[in-house]
Amino acid sequence: MKMLLTIAVWALLLDVATILPAQDHPADPQDHFVGAWKLAELDEPDANGKVQKADCTGLLVYTQDGHMSVQVMYRNAQHGGQGGPVQYAQGGYEASFGRYEINDIHTFTFHVDGAMVRTLVGKDLVRAYEFSGNQLIVKSTDPKEHWRVAWERY
Secondary structure (H helix, E strand, O other): OHHHHHHHHHHHHHHHHHHOOOOOOOOOHHHHHOEEEEEEEEEEEOOOOOEEEOOEEEEEEEOOOOEEEEEEEEOOOOOOOOOOOOOOOEOOEEEEEEEEEEOOOOEEEEEEEEEOOHHHOOOEEEEEEEEEOOEEEEEEOOOOOOOEEEEEEO
8 A cells, every 4th residue: 555655646746747847947057058159149339439239140159067169250340349448359250268157146257268369368257147038148247348249049
């Protein structure tokens, strides 16, 4: 009788588990980042400081072991990445890679190991982030930088 009751309880638990909705957020916040992301939108200041949508394409990759790489190509190399106070692009192209650490539910730090703009190498760039639907929104935490990037999961 005890055995039948145990089997019935396990069957009920398994049945309930199949109808409950899946969790939106993984137990490890890093799991939410891992994978490939395509550039959906990049807002940045122009030479006059007015924020506008950049005409570009890009790829962002996070690995499970804490590495990341980013590439952005501006379609017009003359204007790409020149408007902000910190230059991340050179010749209309941005590329960097390194390690990342999630600080809390709102920021992560990108430890730049290599970059097309060599003055970025060795820097620790703190970034604000949020998830919205299938998008990862990333912004600088530096109040002098007014850019925003939306990435969509591939």
